[in-house]
Amino acid sequence: MPRKTPPKLTHLDFLESETIHIFREVAANFVNPVMLYSIGKDSSVLLHLAKKAFYPAKIPFPLLHIDTTWKFREMIIFRDKIPEKYDIEMLVYTNKDGTSKNINPFDHGSKYTYVMKTQALRQALDKNKFDAAIGGARRDEEKSRAKERIFSYRNKQHGWDPKNQKPEIWSIYNTHMQENESVRIFPLSNWTENDIWQYILRENIEIVPLYYAKERPIVARDDMMIMQDDDRLPLKKNEEVEMKSIRFRTLGCYPLTGAVESTADTIEKIVEEILKVKISERQGRLIDNNEKDSMEKKKREGYF
Amino acid sequence: MANTALPRAKKDNKSLLRFITCGSVDDGKSTLIGRLLYETGQIYDDQFKTLQEETNKYGTTGKDIDFALLLDGLQSEREQGITIDVAYRYFSSEKRKYIIADTPGHEQYTRNMVTGASTANLAVVLIDARKGILDQTKRHSFISSLLGIKHIVLAVNKIDLIDYDKKIFDNIVKDFQNFSQDLNFETIKTFPISARYGDNITGLSKNVSWYEGSTMLEYLDNIDVDSDMEAQPLRFPVQAGVRPNHDFRGISGTLASGKLNINDTALIAKSNQKTKINRIISPNGETKKAVAGQALTLCLEDEIDISRGDILACSKFPPSIADQFRAKLIWFNDAPMIPGRSYILRTMTDETNATITKLQCQIDINDFSRKAAKELEINCIGVCNFSTQDKIVFDAYSDNKATGSFILIDRMTNDTVGAGLIEYPLWRSQNVQWQSLDIDKQARSIQKQQTPFVLWFTGLSGAGKSTVANLLEKKLNSIGKHTYLLDGDNVRHGLNRDLGFTEGDRVENIRRVSEVGKLMADAGLIVLISLISPFRSEREMAKSIFGENEFLEVFVDTPIEVCAKRDPKGLYKKAMDGEIKNFTGIDSPYENPENPDIHLAASENTPEDLVTKVEADLRKRKLL
Numbered sequence: 051m052p053r054k055t056p057p058k059l060t061h062l063d064f065l066e067s068e069t070i071h072i073f074r075e076v077a078a079n080f081v082n083p084v085m086l087y088s089i090g091k092d093s094s095v096l097l098h099l100a101k102k103a104f105y106p107a108k109i110p111f112p113l114l115h116i117d118t119t120w121k122f123r124e125m126i127i128f129r130d131k132i133p134e135k136y137d138i139e140m141l142v143y144t145n146k147d148g149t150s151k152n153i154n155p156f157d158h159g160s161k162y163t164y165v166m167k168t169q170a171l172r173q174a175l176d177k178n179k180f181d182a183a184i185g186g187a188r189r190d191e192e193k194s195r196a197k198e199r200i201f202s203y204r205n206k207q208h209g210w211d212p213k214n215q216k217p218e219i220w221s222i223y224n225t226h227m228q229e230n231e232s233v234r235i236f237p238l239s240n241w242t243e244n245d246i247w248q249y250i251l252r253e254n255i256e257i258v259p260l261y262y263a264k265e266r267p268i269v270a271r272d273d274m275m276i277m278q279d280d281d282r283l284p285l286k287k288n289e290e291v292e293m294k295s296i297r298f299r300t301l302g303c304y305p306l307t308g309a310v311e312s313t314a315d316t317i318e319k320i321v322e323e324i325l326k327v328k329i330s331e332r333q334g335r336l337i338d339n340n341e342k343d344s345m346e347k348k349k350r351e352g353y354f
Numbered sequence: 355m356a357n358t359a360l361p362r363a364k365k366d367n368k369s370l371l372r373f374i375t376c377g378s379v380d381d382g383k384s385t386l387i388g389r390l391l392y393e394t395g396q397i398y399d400d401q402f403k404t405l406q407e408e409t410n411k412y413g414t415t416g417k418d419i420d421f422a423l424l425l426d427g428l429q430s431e432r433e434q435g436i437t438i439d440v441a442y443r444y445f446s447s448e449k450r451k452y453i454i455a456d457t458p459g460h461e462q463y464t465r466n467m468v469t470g471a472s473t474a475n476l477a478v479v480l481i482d483a484r485k486g487i488l489d490q491t492k493r494h495s496f497i498s499s500l501l502g503i504k505h506i507v508l509a510v511n512k513i514d515l516i517d518y519d520k521k522i523f524d525n526i527v528k529d530f531q532n533f534s535q536d537l538n539f540e541t542i543k544t545f546p547i548s549a550r551y552g553d554n555i556t557g558l559s560k561n562v563s564w565y566e567g568s569t570m571l572e573y574l575d576n577i578d579v580d581s582d583m584e585a586q587p588l589r590f591p592v593q594a595g596v597r598p599n600h601d602f603r604g605i606s607g608t609l610a611s612g613k614l615n616i617n618d619t620a621l622i623a624k625s626n627q628k629t630k631i632n633r634i635i636s637p638n639g640e641t642k643k644a645v646a647g648q649a650l651t652l653c654l655e656d657e658i659d660i661s662r663g664d665i666l667a668c669s670k671f672p673p674s675i676a677d678q679f680r681a682k683l684i685w686f687n688d689a690p691m692i693p694g695r696s697y698i699l700r701t702m703t704d705e706t707n708a709t710i711t712k713l714q715c716q717i718d719i720n721d722f723s724r725k726a727a728k729e730l731e732i733n734c735i736g737v738c739n740f741s742t743q744d745k746i747v748f749d750a751y752s753d754n755k756a757t758g759s760f761i762l763i764d765r766m767t768n769d770t771v772g773a774g775l776i777e778y779p780l781w782r783s784q785n786v787q788w789q790s791l792d793i794d795k796q797a798r799s800i801q802k803q804q805t806p807f808v809l810w811f812t813g814l815s816g817a818g819k820s821t822v823a824n825l826l827e828k829k830l831n832s833i834g835k836h837t838y839l840l841d842g843d844n845v846r847h848g849l850n851r852d853l854g855f856t857e858g859d860r861v862e863n864i865r866r867v868s869e870v871g872k873l874m875a876d877a878g879l880i881v882l883i884s885l886i887s888p889f890r891s892e893r894e895m896a897k898s899i900f901g902e903n904e905f906l907e908v909f910v911d912t913p914i915e916v917c918a919k920r921d922p923k924g925l926y927k928k929a930m931d932g933e934i935k936n937f938t939g940i941d942s943p944y945e946n947p948e949n950p951d952i953h954l955a956a957s958e959n960t961p962e963d964l965v966t967k968v969e970a971d972l973r974k975r976k977l978l
Binding site: 058067068108197215217218222227228327 | 401425450761763
C-alpha cells in the first residue's frame with residue numbers, strides 16, 4: 051500500500067507547529083507567564099520556537115534562570131548573550147539562603163538539589179507572582195514524565211499530583227485554575243532527544259559549545275567523567291585531572307554532570323553519534339540515579 | 355537476553371503516526387508496546403538494566419523480561435501492577451515517527467481512552483487469542499469509532515498459547531468484522547502475534563507458517579491515515595490578534611483544515627464578512643501557501659474586527675454559527691451531569707458559558723443502544739442539547755474534529771468535566787433572530803431615574819431572606835424607586851409550578867428566575883430575588899448573565915440551628931421526620947457563598963438593622 055503522495059508536513063514540522071500553538075495558548079490565557087531557561091539544548095530549541103510563535107511581535111514573557119552558582123562557566127557566558135540576541139528580559143535567581151549556608155553538591159547530595167533548584171524555583175515563581183511557567187521537559191526523558199500533561203497543574207506548594215490530572219483532549223487546553231494553583235507548561239512534551247538534535251541541525255540553532263567535542267580537563271569519578279570547570283572541584287585521593295576529547299549530552303551543574311568521550315565536533319556528527327548511542331541521556335546526571343522514583347518524588351515536591 | 359536492537363532511524367523527513375493501544379495488561383498490551391520500543395532501539399542499555407532489576411523485583415513473567423514494567427511510570431503503579439493514567443510513548447522506524455497513547459484498560463477507561471483516542475488516527479486493538487472478542491473489546495472499538503478513528507489494527511496476541519491455530523484466529527477475525535460493521539472503520543487489518551516472543555511484530559514468524567501478510571510495523575509504516583484534512587474546507591481558528599506596531603496587523607492560529615494561498619478570499623465567520631489573505635507567515639517565514647496542520651500568522655486585506663475565538667473559513671462552505679446545538683457528551687466527573695447547570699464551554703480557541711437544556715438519551719457503550727436518562731454518571735455518554743450564552747462557530751465532529759469538539763469546565767473546581775462532539779445546530783438558533791429594539795435599558799432607566807440592578811438573597815429556609823427583602827422593598831418604594839420582589843416560594847405557584855425539588859429541578863428553577871430577573875432589570879427595575887439557591891455553581895450562573903455591578907449576592911447568614919428552631923413554615927420538622935426529601939440543610943447541602951457582595955449576620959441583628967446596612971452599602975456603591 052504505497053502512499054499516493056509524500057507527506058507535506060514532516061514529523062519535525064508537526065512538532066514545530068504544535069509547540070507554537072501551545073505557546074500562543076499560554077500567551078492568550080495567562081496574565082503573567084514566564085519561561086524557565088536552563089541554558090541547555092532543549093531551552094535553545096524552546097526559545098527558537100517562542101520567537102517563531104510571536105513573530106513579528108516580541109516574545110511576550112521574560113526568561114527565568116535558576117542559577118545554582120555551579121553551572122559551567124561557558125553556560126553563563128552563553129546565557130548572558132541571550133537578552134540582546136532575542137530582545138528579551140532574563141531574570142536570574144539564586145537561593146541566597148542556600149549560598150549563605152554554603153549548600154554545595156559535594157557535601158549535601160540530594161539536599162543540594164532540593165535547596166538550590168526546587169526551593170529556588172518555588173521562591174522565584176512566588177516572588178514574581180508568575181501564574182504560568184513554561185519549561186522544556188520532554189516526555190521521553192523519564193518514566194513519570196510520560197504521564198504528565200502538557201499543561202501540568204501544581205498546588206499551592208507547587209507539588210504535582212499524578213493521580214489528579216486534568217484530561218487533555220484534542221488540542222483544547224483547560225487553562226482555568228484555582229486561586230492558589232499554578233501551572234507548568236511543557237510545549238516540547240512530544241519531542242524526543244532525536245527530534246531535538248535533528249531540529250537543531252535543520253534550523254541551525256546555536257547551542258552551548260560544551261555540546262561539541264573538545265579536549266577538556268576531566269576527572270574520573272563514580273563511573274562518570276566530571277569536568278574540572280573551575281578550582282572549586284575538590285580532588286579525592288588517587289584522582290587525577292587528565293585531558294580528554296569529550297562532550298556533554300545534557301548540561302547541568304558541572305560537578306553533577308557526566309561527560310562522554312567523543313570526537314563529534316559538528317551537529318551532523320553529534321546526530322550521527324546520538325543515533326548509535328546505547329545509554330540514555332539522563333544517565334549522565336547524578337541527581338537522577340539516587341532512587342528509582344527520584345524524578346517523580348522531586349516533581350511532587352515542586353521540581354520542574 | 356542481549357540488547358541487539360536495530361539502530362535508531364536517522365531521517366529527519368519522516369511522517370508522523372499517532373495511535374492508541376486498547377486492551378488490558380492481561381492482553382499483553384504493555385508487552386506489545388515494550389516490544390515495539392525494544393525492537394526499534396528506543397530502549398537504552400541502562401534502561402534495560404533497570405528493567406531487568408525491576409523484573410526480578412515486581413515482574414510477572416518469570417525469567418523473561420517484563421516489558422510492562424517499562425511503561426508503569428509511577429511508583430504506585432509499579433507496586434500495584436496497574437496503570438493509572440494515559441502515558442505517551444515514542445518510537446521511530448526508518449519511515450515514521452510514532453506517538454503511542456497508552457491507556458489503561460480498566461480504571462477510568464472511558465476518560466482515559468477518550469483522551470488517548472482524541473489525538474490518534476489509528477487504534478491497535480489487542481485481543482487475547484485464548485479469549486477472543488470480549489465486552490471490553492467492544493467498548494474500546496466503540497469509543498475509537500465515536501472519536502472518529504477510521505483505521506483499526508487487530509492484534510490477536512498470545513498466538514503461541516493456541517498453538518498457532520489458524521482456525522481460532524480466523525474465527526476471531528470474523529467475529530470482529532461482524533460486530534464492528536456499524537462502526538464506520540475504513541480499514542481493519544489483523545495480525546497473529548506474540549508480543550512476548552516477538553512473532554510478526556517487526557519480523558515475520560516461522561511459527562505462524564500459514565500467515566502470509568506483512569509484519570505489524572511494516573504495515574504501520576505504510577498505511578495512509580491522513581484523513582485528508584487538506585481537502586476539507588478552510589478552517590482557521592484564531593488564537594490571537596498580532597499587533598506589534600502600527601504597520602502590522604495580523605492574526606495567529608493553526609490551520610485546522612484546508613489550504614491557504616495568498617489572495618484567497620475567506621469568510622470571517624462571526625461577522626459574516628469576506629476578506630482577502632494578504633500575507634502568510636509560516637514557521638519557516640513568509641510564504642505563498644500553507645497547508646492544514648501549520649501554525650501561521652496571517653495578514654488580511656481589510657481592517658476587520660476579528661479576534662480570538664473567531665474562525666476564518668471557506669466562504670462557499672461556511673461553518674455553522676449558533677447558540678443552540680446538539681452534541682454527544684462524554685462525562686468525566688464524579689458528580690453527575692445535570693441538565694440546566696451552567697458550565698464553561700471551551701472549543702479550540704473560543705469560550706463561553708453553556709447549559710445542557712436537554713439530555714436526549716444515554717448511549718450504552720456495551721451494546722451501543724440508546725436509553726432514556728435524567729443524569730449522566732461518570733464515564734457515561736449522552737446525547738444532549740446545548741445552549742450557549744454567546745454564539746460559537748463550529749462544524750459537525752464527523753466533518754472536522756478540530757472545529758467540532760469542545761470540553762466542559764466546572765466553574766467552581768475548574769476541572770475538565772466533559773468532552774463534547776458536536777452533531778448539528780438546532781433549528782431554533784437559526785430561526786429565532788435577536789430582534790433589536792429602539793428603546794433600550796438605558797432609555798428605560800433614565801425615565802425611571804434609577805440604576806437597575808439585582809439583589810440576590812441566598813440563605814437557608816427560615817434564614818430571613820423574604821423578611822429582609824420585603825422590608826427593603828418597602829424602603830426603596832418609599833424613596834421613589836421602581837422595584838419588584840421575586841420570591842422563591844411564590845414563583846413555584848405559577849411560572850415554575852412544573853418543577854419539583856430534585857437537583858435538576860432546582861437548577862432549572864434558578865435558571866428561570868434569573869432570566870425573569872434579567873428581563874425586569876432590562877425594564878429598568880431594581881429587582882430583589884429571594885431564593886434559597888443552595889449551590890454555588892447556580893449562583894455563579896445567575897451572576898454570569900448580568901453585567902458588571904448589576905448583580906449583588908446578599909448572603910442572609912443564619913445558623914441552621916436557629917432556622918430549624920424558628921421553622922416558620924414547619925418544614926424543618928417535616929424534613930427531620932422524613933416527610934419531605936431533598937430539604938436544604940437536612941438531606942441536601944447548602945454551599946455557603948465564598949465572597950458574597952453583602953454579608954448579613956441575620957441572627958444577631960434585627961431585620962430593620964439589616965435593611966439599613968444593605969441600604970448604606972447600596973449608596974456606597976452609588977446604586978441609590
